[in-house]
Amino acid sequence: MSAKKIREMSPAVKIAISFAMVIFVGSLLLSLPISNLDTSETTYFDNLFMAVSMVCVTGLFTIPVATSYTLFGQIVTILLVQIGGLGLMTLLATFVLKLGRKISFSDTLAVNEALNRSELSDFNHYLASILKYTLIIEGTGMFLLSFRFVPEFGWGKGLFTSLFLAVSSFCNAGFDNLGALSLQKYVHDPLVNIVIIALIVLGGIGFSVWFDVTHNIQSIVKKKVRSGWKRSYRLLKTHTRLAINMTVGLIFVGTLMFLLVEWSNPTSIGTYSVGEKILAAMFQTVTMRTAGFATIDYELVKPFTLLFFIFTMFIGGSPGGAAGGIKTTTFALIFLLIINEVKGQKYVNYANHSIPIELVRRAIVVVATFFGFLMAGVSILMLVENQPFIYLLFEAVSALATVGVSVNLTPELSPISHVVLMCLMFVGRIGPITILLGLNRNNKKTKDKLFAKTTILIG
Template identity: 80%
Template sequence: LFVSLFIAVSAFCNAGFDNIGAYSLQEYVHDPLINLVVTTLIILGGIGFSVWFDVTHNVQSIIKNKCKSGWKRSYRMLKIHTRLAINMTLGLIVVGTLVFLAVEWNNPNSIGNFTFGEKVLTSFFQTVTMRTAGFATIDFELVKPFSLLFFIGTMFIGGSPGGAAGGIKTTTFALVVLLIISEIKGQKHVNYAHHTIPIELIRRAIVVIATFTLFLLAGVSILMLVEDQPFLYLLFEAVSALATVGVSVNLTPELSHISQVVLMILMFVGRIGPITILLSLSRKSRKTKDQLYAKTTILIG
């Protein structure tokens, strides 16, 4: 009972560690009950409490008013942030599951010898846990390099704001993607779901990603100077620490004390947020004012 409670709390809080042993949940790779319960807790804990409140409020309104307008209209009643967070979460899960399934389909060291249902279940679990939580039902040291690189990207994105997950957050990533799409189309404003997103939010999203990337590059650079390990493994460890995921390619125990301290710093920075650290360290003088000068142009790209 205690082990079950520990894992449930760890999953919901996206902590990603358990009290079973060094092999995490690998013994339960084919157990649908454990896989689905743990992934459900991870998703609910990482999607953000504002999404919870919004969905709950709308469901209560539908029940109270006996609304029979259908799920599509009920979905449109949700806030824009809620819809974006849900869409991004579902999209990342579906894409991640399909990518891992395709890449590792014939890999005998991961899921190559599983049945079709077992392959889908394992791929789904790894996709969910590798974004935010850090549990494992397979040995990540045995997967293909592309799978590690893909998971580095999903860990970097992480969960949604206001939840227990880490990373730059799904909505932050979505805003930058929407900005790129708007630039490609030649549009002046960034729009989503028939709403225009303020430029201030776009700037903050870019700053968050840039700050996150700078801390990551600094951490990986130190690890490369200290350790004689493959770059992909060091990058995987650094992103896992910064995004507070908690997974490893069985490398963390072999690292030097300096590298472990670097990982601890990255975990601390990732938990409170890179942008929070920069704001807390900055000293803005009361005499400082926003100044506007004559416009100029600079070549980029």
């Protein structure tokens, strides 16, 4: 393929190809003898599934990382997760700019689209800040986790495990190198739980939110803002406030709902102390948003809890980060649209601002497209698997929302189902809308047409 054809590709196609390339290379690296333990019985199909899950920062697995891959294979895992979390085009663009070279306008658009960023200004500084903040946050997470894992595993393995979990948590991937039971061993460990929760939230709330919050904190420290923290919060961008409010609200509601339903369930958290119940409930709520870790066995929770988890996974995290799902702000726009429609208001408003109808339409399309891919995937799973519907739905949403939690079902599924899950993970990572834009080759020829108005009965 010539360089000219590559330059002429739409941003959506470039994003899809970049992820596909990393997946293919990753699957080859994971298939090397140096990547596999002598006792490992992995096939190329297993490694391909794992590569898709790693690059799409999902966390579903057909084989456990700890009992299948060597140190080299686990290093490849970290690299694939990190590339998947930040995006190959983001990393390449940053590298090229560091060399003092320029990137084309079309590539700039592609990177911006991959980051869910609409602004083109200050592009170089934005990319550099992403890498800087990523290294600082992951490094801090690794440092804190080392206080638990170094005493347990020794310096070498302890530091590597801390690094592995820090990168996986921040990128919302959900992979670990501890075994097949995720973090169930550490369900009562405050340090591990709180650090992982913080990393997941920071990685899933979006890069633009970091920068906006950081800018306001710096303004307070430098005494440029003299009205205190409350006024400083009001000075945050509307998107930032909405993302933060939705994140805090969903964590609070999810934690409360989990406690109400599972409080007395002896197979989940019924035998825990009050503090342990709250810690476990908060961890499951946060990880269900997009991360994929688990400190309890999801086969043992009540069916209503699984259904509620499916709802939270569907929402996911916030735009511009490593999170999946339809995104918190998309859900908020749909919710506000319904509320305003019930009130009979013409415009969708939030925080004394009116939201453009184009954004609301896009939110509706995102939800509809996401739901369409989900139903297609679940339908195929139902045709080829003899499993309870709630389990298959749980698995499909987990894949499409790039969450990665499972009711211990993924390894037992057929190859056809694994292909379905790989497709769902790929679509979920780069976005259903991005997929549709990439397929729409004639979008440049499309023109807006306005005909005579008509009326159609609905409802």
